[in-house]
Amino acid sequence: MKLEQELQLVEADLRRRGFRWTLQRAAIVRTALSSHEHFTAEELLAWCKQKDPRVSRATVYRTLAVLEQAGFVEGLDTGDGGRQFEHVIGHTHHDHMVCTGCGAIFEFHDAELERRQEAAARKLGFRIERHSLRIHGRCRACQQNRQGS
Amino acid sequence: MKLEQELQLVEADLRRRGFRWTLQRAAIVRTALSSHEHFTAEELLAWCKQKDPRVSRATVYRTLAVLEQAGFVEGLDTGDGGRQFEHVIGHTHHDHMVCTGCGAIFEFHDAELERRQEAAARKLGFRIERHSLRIHGRCRACQQNRQGS
DNA sequence: GTAGGTGCAAACCTTTTGCAGCATG
DNA sequence: CATGCTGCAAAAGGTTTGCACCTAC
Numbered sequence: 077m078k079l080e081q082e083l084q085l086v087e088a089d090l091r092r093r094g095f096r097w098t099l100q101r102a103a104i105v106r107t108a109l110s111s112h113e114h115f116t117a118e119e120l121l122a123w124c125k126q127k128d129p130r131v132s133r134a135t136v137y138r139t140l141a142v143l144e145q146a147g148f149v150e151g152l153d154t155g156d157g158g159r160q161f162e163h164v165i166g167h168t169h170h171d172h173m174v175c176t177g178c179g180a181i182f183e184f185h186d187a188e189l190e191r192r193q194e195a196a197a198r199k200l201g202f203r204i205e206r207h208s209l210r211i212h213g214r215c216r217a218c219q220q221n222r223q224g225s
Numbered sequence: 226m227k228l229e230q231e232l233q234l235v236e237a238d239l240r241r242r243g244f245r246w247t248l249q250r251a252a253i254v255r256t257a258l259s260s261h262e263h264f265t266a267e268e269l270l271a272w273c274k275q276k277d278p279r280v281s282r283a284t285v286y287r288t289l290a291v292l293e294q295a296g297f298v299e300g301l302d303t304g305d306g307g308r309q310f311e312h313v314i315g316h317t318h319h320d321h322m323v324c325t326g327c328g329a330i331f332e333f334h335d336a337e338l339e340r341r342q343e344a345a346a347r348k349l350g351f352r353i354e355r356h357s358l359r360i361h362g363r364c365r366a367c368q369q370n371r372q373g374s
Numbered sequence: 375g376t377a378g379g380t381g382c383a384a385a386c387c388t389t390t391t392g393c394a395g396c397a398t399g
Numbered sequence: 400c401a402t403g404c405t406g407c408a409a410a411a412g413g414t415t416t417g418c419a420c421c422t423a424c
Contacts, residue, residue: 096378096423117414132381137414153302157388158413173351184345192338193360200331201365202322209358211342216350245398245403266388281406286389306413307388 082109082165086148095142103128104139108149114160114181152208171209177218231258231314235297244291249280253288257298263309263330301357320358326367 077085086105087097095101107123108115115123117137124131140161143149151159152172160181171189173182189209197204226234235254236246244250256272257264264272266286273280289310292298300308301321309330320338322331338358346353 094378098379098423100380118412130381134382134415135380138379151304153304155302156412157306171345173346173349175351176354182349182351184349186341186345189338189341189345192335192341193358196320196333196335196338197322197360197362200322200333201368202324202331202360203363203368204360205325205362207358207360207362209342209356211346211351211353211356213346213354213356214352219350219352240399243403247398247404249405279406283390283407284405287404305387 077166079106079109085165086143086146089146089148090142093146100131100135101139101142103131104136105143105148108140108143108161108163109165111163114152114162116154116158116160120161150206152210155212171211173211173213173215175215175218176212177214177221180215182215226315228255228258234314235292235295238295238297239291242295249284250288250291252277252280253285254292254297257289257292257310257312258314260312263301263311265303265307265309269310299355301359304361320360322360322362322364324364324367325361326363326370329364331364 083102083106086109087102090101091097103124104120107127108120111120111123117133117140120140121131121133121136124136140149140151143163144151144161148163148165149161150164151161154160155174168185169190170183170185173184174180175182193207194204232251232255235258236251239250240246252273253269256276257269260269260272266282266289269289270280270282270285273285289298289300292312293300293310297312297314298310299313300310303309317334318339319332319334322333323329324331342356343353
């Protein structure tokens with residue numbers, strides 16, 4: 077799916093949910109969708125400001141919250157108090173491995189992994205809304221380079 | 226294993242690593258080990274102060290960092306910028322389900338889940354140091370009570 | 375016209391840090 | 400008796416909020 081289509085999809089969905097579609101939201105959503113990496117709220121703010129200074133920090137945070145709630149964006153704790161986001165349009169669910177040496181993030185997916193989680197939840201009568209699996213460790217390169225401790 | 230034994234185990238290990246065993250550390254570790262729930266740094270601080278006011282916030286944070294590094298304590302991002310801790314002496318690894326309605330935390334374990342994670346890491350040449358799987362959703366009670374949204 | 379959205383700056387919350395003094399090994 | 404640890408208070412870093420103004424519907 078291409079950007080313009082994705083944008084319209086988000087706009088239609090947010091309108092349906094009773095949100096207004098403002099200049100700022102359009103700019104923020106467009107910027108977020110354009111990134112195919114993980115980004116922080118501050119990075120997103122910087123990118124938006126670069127294109128249009130009429131975007132404030134508060135609005136970026138507020139819009140990210142709306143997008144996350146609507147399921148267009150997913151937040152990941154970085155472990156140091158902050159979060160990284162990624163948009164989840166046009167690519168399927170995946171989990172993350174985070175290298176403690178260089179900070180690189182690797183994505184992976186395993187259908188059986190998902191099924192076992194669903195089974196575990198079912199057993200407890202728990203209804204899954206979302207889940208996050210993060211594996212921390214050393215990537216291949218950092219093991220060879222003996223970076224860090 | 227009982228508390229006094231666990232305490233000695235931690236003390237011996239920290240000494241072996243070159244750390245000093247101070248009054249404050251003993252108090253903090255004892256308190257942390259006494260809790261069989263998840264706790265925040267601030268909660269731990271409050272518990273310690275209650276028993277002995279000679280424990281400062283900074284020392285609690287510093288000690289938690291030492292304990293985490295030594296593998297006696299595990300931290301979990303709460304998603305709102307904070308973290309919860311649990312000690313990992315005397316109970317095996319498990320994952321968590323967090324209820325978005327009432328905040329309750331359920332623990333579960335699935336050996337196959339662990340194996341699939343190891344396999345995925347192996348495929349990427351990644352060496353696992355630790356991992357955290359958190360499932361967010363509604364617990365049985367909150368589904369029935371229609372709490373929240 | 376009226377909710378709802380925005381920008382600004384200040385508030386917040388958790389965690390970290392600089393520094394002078396203290397206690398452990 | 401040297402170094403590591405502690406307490407305090409201030410700083411840091413990320414996020415949220417109060418409020419007056421603005422704008423999409």
